[in-house]
Amino acid sequence: MTLQTLSLALDGAAAVTGELERVRRLLAGVLVQHQVDARATYACELVLEEWVTNVWRHGGLHADGGVATGVVAIECEVQPQQVRLQFRDEGIAFDPTTAAEPAPPSGLASARVGGLGLRMMRGVVHHWQYRREHGSNLLTAWIARQGHSPG
Amino acid sequence: MELSVTDVAQDVVCIGLNGRLDTLGVDRVETRFNAAVVASQKHALIDLSAVSFVSSMGVRMLVAAARAMQRGGHRLALFGAPPLVLETLENVALDKLMPLSHNQDAALQAVLG
Numbered sequence: 001m002t003l004q005t006l007s008l009a010l011d012g013a014a015a016v017t018g019e020l021e022r023v024r025r026l027l028a029g030v031l032v033q034h035q036v037d038a039r040a041t042y043a044c045e046l047v048l049e050e051w052v053t054n055v056w057r058h059g060g061l062h063a064d065g066g067v068a069t070g071v072v073a074i075e076c077e078v079q080p081q082q083v084r085l086q087f088r089d090e091g092i093a094f095d096p097t098t099a100a101e102p103a104p105p106s107g108l109a110s111a112r113v114g115g116l117g118l119r120m121m122r123g124v125v126h127h128w129q130y131r132r133e134h135g136s137n138l139l140t141a142w143i144a145r146q147g148h149s150p151g
Numbered sequence: 152m153e154l155s156v157t158d159v160a161q162d163v164v165c166i167g168l169n170g171r172l173d174t175l176g177v178d179r180v181e182t183r184f185n186a187a188v189v190a191s192q193k194h195a196l197i198d199l200s201a202v203s204f205v206s207s208m209g210v211r212m213l214v215a216a217a218r219a220m221q222r223g224g225h226r227l228a229l230f231g232a233p234p235l236v237l238e239t240l241e242n243v244a245l246d247k248l249m250p251l252s253h254n255q256d257a258a259l260q261a262v263l264g
Contacts, residue, residue, distance in 0.1 A: 020175065053208070
């Protein structure tokens with residue numbers, strides 16, 4: 001069981017994009033080191049990207065200049081049967097585990113592009129849990145490793 | 152994220168994407184993608200065979216392009232998505248919005264049919 005702690009700074013669009021890529025590479029490195037399969041790695045990277053961009057865009061972390069600033073603290077724990085990812089941020093309270101998903105699109109003209117990230121995360125996590133703790137969002141997601149059956 | 156453009160028929164262009172279609176990838180390719188796809192005034196086939204990852208940002212880029220093309224009377228079709236990318240696209244029901252084919256021939260039939 002290995003625990004890795006990462007920190008991602010939100011400080012403007014260009015910086016966030018660069019930070020996200022930096023942290024993704026670190027996370028991928030940890031997962032490769034522990035021989036986590038490609039499907040679980042893909043899922044971990046998807047949850048990282050979708051949750052961080054959600055906090056950045058909708059978390060209300062805006063300074064006077066209108067630029068999102070803040071930190072997302074990330075823990076990655078590689079367990080024998082699954083990977084546990086935990087995200088902590090000080091954005092607006094948002095529980096993705098109970099949030100309503102938009103209806104599936106019926107056609108291009110009427111298709112909404114919002115809610116895609118939520119649907120994507122739901123599609124890859126085995127289990128997830130949210131709580132609001134001391135003014136922070138605390139999201140924990142468990143992603144199954146291939147060939148293992150998490151309890 | 153790399154992009155290549157090939158004419159495959161008189162009014163059909165094929166766009167090959169290579170890399171990750173995530174926040175960083177979209178940031179780097181979206182302007183060139185729109186210029187190649189939407190501004191071409193042709194039907195477009197998008198080759199995803201070298202795309203290793205897609206996030207909601209990538210899906211938004213594809214939907215926005217397909218919608219703009221529809222307004223101009225053209226169609227956009229995707230093909231060749233690797234298994235994990237394909238699962239992600241199907242999970243958000245993208246196949247309900249635009250053709251999602253296994254190969255270029257099927258995608259070509261989808262836009263011309």
